[in-house]
Amino acid sequence: MVGAGFFGATVAERLAAAGKKVLVIDRRPHLAGNAYSYKDQATGIEIHQYGSHIFHTESDEVWGYITKFAEFNNYIHTVLTRHNGNLYPIPINLDTINLLYGKNFTVEEAKAFITEEIKKDIKKYQINEPQNLEEKGITLIGEPLYQAFIKNYTEKQWGTDAKNLSAEILKRIPVHFDHDNRYFTSAKYQGIPKAGYTKIVENMFQSENIEVRLNTSFKDLPADLKMLTTIYTGPVDELLNYELGILPYRSLHFETEWTKESLGCAVINEADKNIPYTRTHDYKYYQIHQPEVLASKKSYLCKEYPADYEVGKEAYYPVNNTESEVLYQKYLELLKERYPNIILGGRLGAYRYWDMDIAIKNALDLAALILKNKNIS
Ligand code: FAD
Ligand code: UDP
Numbered sequence: 174m175v176g177a178g179f180f181g182a183t184v185a186e187r188l189a190a191a192g193k194k195v196l197v198i199d200r201r202p203h204l205a206g207n208a209y210s211y212k213d214q215a216t217g218i219e220i221h222q223y224g225s226h227i228f229h230t231e232s233d234e235v236w237g238y239i240t241k242f243a244e245f246n247n248y249i250h251t252v253l254t255r256h257n258g259n260l261y262p263i264p265i266n267l268d269t270i271n272l273l274y275g276k277n278f279t280v281e282e283a284k285a286f287i288t289e290e291i292k293k294d295i296k297k298y299q300i301n302e303p304q305n306l307e308e309k310g311i312t313l314i315g316e317p318l319y320q321a322f323i324k325n326y327t328e329k330q331w332g333t334d335a336k337n338l339s340a341e342i343l344k345r346i347p348v349h350f351d352h353d354n355r356y357f358t359s360a361k362y363q364g365i366p367k368a369g370y371t372k373i374v375e376n377m378f379q380s381e382n383i384e385v386r387l388n389t390s391f392k393d394l395p396a397d398l399k400m401l402t403t404i405y406t407g408p409v410d411e412l413l414n415y416e417l418g419i420l421p422y423r424s425l426h427f428e429t430e431w432t433k434e435s436l437g438c439a440v441i442n443e444a445d446k447n448i449p450y451t452r453t454h455d456y457k458y459y460q461i462h463q464p465e466v467l468a469s470k471k472s473y474l475c476k477e478y479p480a481d482y483e484v485g486k487e488a489y490y491p492v493n494n495t496e497s498e499v500l501y502q503k504y505l506e507l508l509k510e511r512y513p514n515i516i517l518g519g520r521l522g523a524y525r526y527w528d529m530d531i532a533i534k535n536a537l538d539l540a541a542l543i544l545k546n547k548n549i550s
Contacts, residue, residue, distance in 0.1 A: 270286075
């Protein structure tokens, strides 16, 4: 198992529980992949090393599985976004609309008003069927809301004009015509693990059938180990030495500091172009089950800056579009020739913009498939 993130951990745990011996390697010095978190001993604040991770899912199966290894608090994620120096609820809701337009609309008035705005803008830009993120944004909420809260944030995050991006990305953030300010509206379950994310993976690796080697890269494994049935959760272009070119990814860098100033909530987004980072995290606000941590006089603030990807940097986000899908499929063909023993998985291996729950669901499905297949030993 290459990678000790949630995908690798789930497959390893399921196979080990069925009696298989699993060697898990990760080139990082820690477990849990991008969800890795650790406790600051002085304040008790659980720091999410790679940006905020909030567990949320619609799936009974995934929730039933993950709660075997962790207890979650009742945190419900909400976010504010800053535009022209003022804070607004995001995802866009009735309050966002009223604040931006300086109105006091009721639910029905807001719906009627925004419907008219959309009609006007569809005509202005002659949009029939939205072809990209920009057109989708305008047809969902009208141009002023799109320009204020979506366009600049999106262009910072993805490093390209919103017209070059898939409309699919916007499915992640809903629009509400009431006062609902939950970020993950459709989540049946959500929360933060009380003992942190890394502890979940430690609990998943309790079986004697699992051996873990950290600071270990796949390329450094002896040849005989490389020939074993392998599940690989890293980038496939790197595995195949970029022979067909580099798949597009977005990277990030994080700037952190201890301050006496608190953010006042877990996350504030920055909607404007002139602010180079997309969001600030104040992790202590996730620990609603520990009032003493919430009351800490210090905060660990983390600013998240989007960054261009280049070989050697962390590939945090796959950039999914028609061209990248064609290249990814070519890599799958090449992989079959070179490493018929390797199964790709996880957010990077599958090259999919997956949240933790979707990574776990896919891992559960893969483990079940492997256990059914008598040819895989
Ligand atoms: P990863 O966590 O990326 O794990 C892959 C592991 O494989 C890594 O540890 C890597 O070191 C290792 N690896 C790769 N190649 C090799 C190699 N060649 N040799 C050895 N080891 C290797 N999801 C949510 O549900 N909620 C959130 O709030 C949320 N916030 C996020 C915020 C950010 C900034 C990012 C980037 C992602 C966020 N996600 C969130 C998504 C979440 O991080 C992923 O869904 C999850 O980490 C996927 O798990 P994974 O095991 O597929 O991949
Ligand atoms: N987005 C936006 N404005 C915001 C928040 C999100 O335009 O204030 C868009 C942006 O394109 C982003 C996408 O919605 O990439 C998904 O947002 P999400 O918060 O799910 O991103 P992630 O946490 O995965 O980085």
